[in-house]
Amino acid sequence: MSGAIILPVRTIIEPFRIKSVEPLHHTTTAERERYLEQAGYNLFRIDARNILIDLLTDSGTSAMSTEQWAALMRGDESYAGSESFFRLKRAVDDLTGLRHMIPTHQGRAAERILFTVACKPGNLVPSNTHFDTTRANIEFTGARAVDLPIPEAADTQARLDFKGYMDVSALGDLIRSEGAAQVPLVMLTVTNNSGGGQPVSMANIAAVKEVCAYHNIPLYLDACRFAENAWFIRERETGYADWTPKRIAQKMFSYADGCTFSAKKDAFANIGGFLCTNDDRIAQRESDLLILTEGFPTYGGLAGRDLEAIAVGLEEILDIDYLRYRIVSTGYLGRHIADRGVPIVEPPGGHAIYIDAARMLPHIPPQQFPGQALAVELYRHAGIRSVEIGTLMFGAAARHELLRLAIPRRVYTQSHIDYVVEAILEVNACKDRIRGLEIVEEPPFLRHFSARFRQL
Numbered sequence: 001m002s003g004a005i006i007l008p009v010r011t012i013i014e015p016f017r018i019k020s021v022e023p024l025h026h027t028t029t030a031e032r033e034r035y036l037e038q039a040g041y042n043l044f045r046i047d048a049r050n051i052l053i054d055l056l057t058d059s060g061t062s063a064m065s066t067e068q069w070a071a072l073m074r075g076d077e078s079y080a081g082s083e084s085f086f087r088l089k090r091a092v093d094d095l096t097g098l099r100h101m102i103p104t105h106q107g108r109a110a111e112r113i114l115f116t117v118a119c120k121p122g123n124l125v126p127s128n129t130h131f132d133t134t135r136a137n138i139e140f141t142g143a144r145a146v147d148l149p150i151p152e153a154a155d156t157q158a159r160l161d162f163k164g165y166m167d168v169s170a171l172g173d174l175i176r177s178e179g180a181a182q183v184p185l186v187m188l189t190v191t192n193n194s195g196g197g198q199p200v201s202m203a204n205i206a207a208v209k210e211v212c213a214y215h216n217i218p219l220y221l222d223a224c225r226f227a228e229n230a231w232f233i234r235e236r237e238t239g240y241a242d243w244t245p246k247r248i249a250q251k252m253f254s255y256a257d258g259c260t261f262s263a264k265k266d267a268f269a270n271i272g273g274f275l276c277t278n279d280d281r282i283a284q285r286e287s288d289l290l291i292l293t294e295g296f297p298t299y300g301g302l303a304g305r306d307l308e309a310i311a312v313g314l315e316e317i318l319d320i321d322y323l324r325y326r327i328v329s330t331g332y333l334g335r336h337i338a339d340r341g342v343p344i345v346e347p348p349g350g351h352a353i354y355i356d357a358a359r360m361l362p363h364i365p366p367q368q369f370p371g372q373a374l375a376v377e378l379y380r381h382a383g384i385r386s387v388e389i390g391t392l393m394f395g396a397a398a399r400h401e402l403l404r405l406a407i408p409r410r411v412y413t414q415s416h417i418d419y420v421v422e423a424i425l426e427v428n429a430c431k432d433r434i435r436g437l438e439i440v441e442e443p444p445f446l447r448h449f450s451a452r453f454r455q456l
């Protein structure tokens with residue numbers, strides 16, 4: 001070995017090996033044309049076996065670890081007082097420091113219970129950007145969901161280290177003009193999913209908390225992707241480079257009076273969620289409501305084994321090697337398409353890459369759903385499923401016309417992503433031929449899940 005130059009290997013690899021595999025199923029273009037027609041050009045209506053690479057969502061689609069699968073066997077299925085509940089409670093206490101935790105079957109169940117207890121008609125709930133189910137659950141109570149992203153977030157091409165945060169002065173103005181009594185709580189979504197998977201800085205969390213504290217309004221985190229947000233803080237915000245992701249996450253939660261959480265994201269679970277609060281009275285009312293629809297407060301609509309998987313996942317997600325790989329691999333997809341001319345929301349987010357469909361397809365107006373048109377074309381061309389986040393999902397409240405490519409955790413390898421890159425570049429090369437869509441059938445809310453379309 002004498003004389004050899006020893007350099008560290010720098011390639012960032014998937015920090016896991018594969019023990020169990022699921023085959024993928026190839027389809028022909030002609031078959032996909034037929035499936036699209038049968039599905040009314042709505043990818044939610046296509047059978048998963050006819051999808052090659054599924055980037056519809058990073059939610060509930062994670063690969064669980066050997067430790068999580070092993071923990072399932074430990075699940076205590078007692079109706080009341082299950083050991084698994086206490087195991088999860090200890091994990092959540094350690095992470096959030098919040099006094100009360102009730103399990104729910106997923107994030108939106110926590111949202112529904114929270115807003116049913118907290119909101120009255122005419123109230124408003126500000127956020128950096130509400131996710132679609134959050135917005136729908138607020139509006140279902142007769143309250144208003146208000147998004148207060150920073151003005152710079154309107155420019156998809158602006159490369160800010162923290163682009164997901166809340167406009168603090170707009171929050172102060174809103175509370176003063178509407179009256180603090182009209183604002184039962186303020187939310188911060190970390191990371192900001194509908195705003196491009198962009199992170200929120202610790203400084204912004206602290207500043208929002210200060211405004212809330214001044215007006216005596218509780219601050220809630222929509223904490224679905226708290227660990228990815230913590231990683232961005234570690235990488236980009238001064239003073240955190242040598243903190244562990246866990247310590248950063250604990251500090252994020254220290255500003256919160258409560259949180260909603262979907263364990264289908266940053267807990268690697270296939271189902272589950274929880275709702276936390278420091279308020280004893282609210283916790284009691286939430287538990288009462290929980291029993292009505294979800295189940296007894298020590299299982300909340302989940303099996304004991306699910307509680308175990310979440311408890312293990314909450315620790316695994318904060319692993320430094322995992323988070324480095326996660327954020328780097330999302331960026332890999334983003335850079336490889338953006339640097340060859342596909343406009344994405346810059347910079348790449350944590351769990352997904354968002355193509356700016358309005359910019360890519362300027363010949364398709366928002367009323368003809370450019371994001372959905374692109375989703376349809378990507379499926380037709382390569383069997384890849386993605387999701388529109390734009391006028392179809394949010395109606396007039398949409399700020400952008402985006403196509404989201406969400407990356408399931410620990411599921412796809414680099415060659416899968418290389419295939420996705422190649423397919424997107426090919427679609428981009430023929431983008432002028434993509435046509436818009438018209439709705440022919442839609443439900444009264446959350447229409448993107450089930451609407452049917454006609455190609456124009």
Ligand code: F0G
Pocket residue numbers: 056057058059106107108109131133134189193222224262263264272273406
């Ligand atoms: N909040 C955010 C920021 C979310 O991204 C989601 C779900 C929820 C709440 C609701 O959680 O699905 O467990 O009921 N987002 C998924 C997605 C569905 O594809 O982005 P849930």
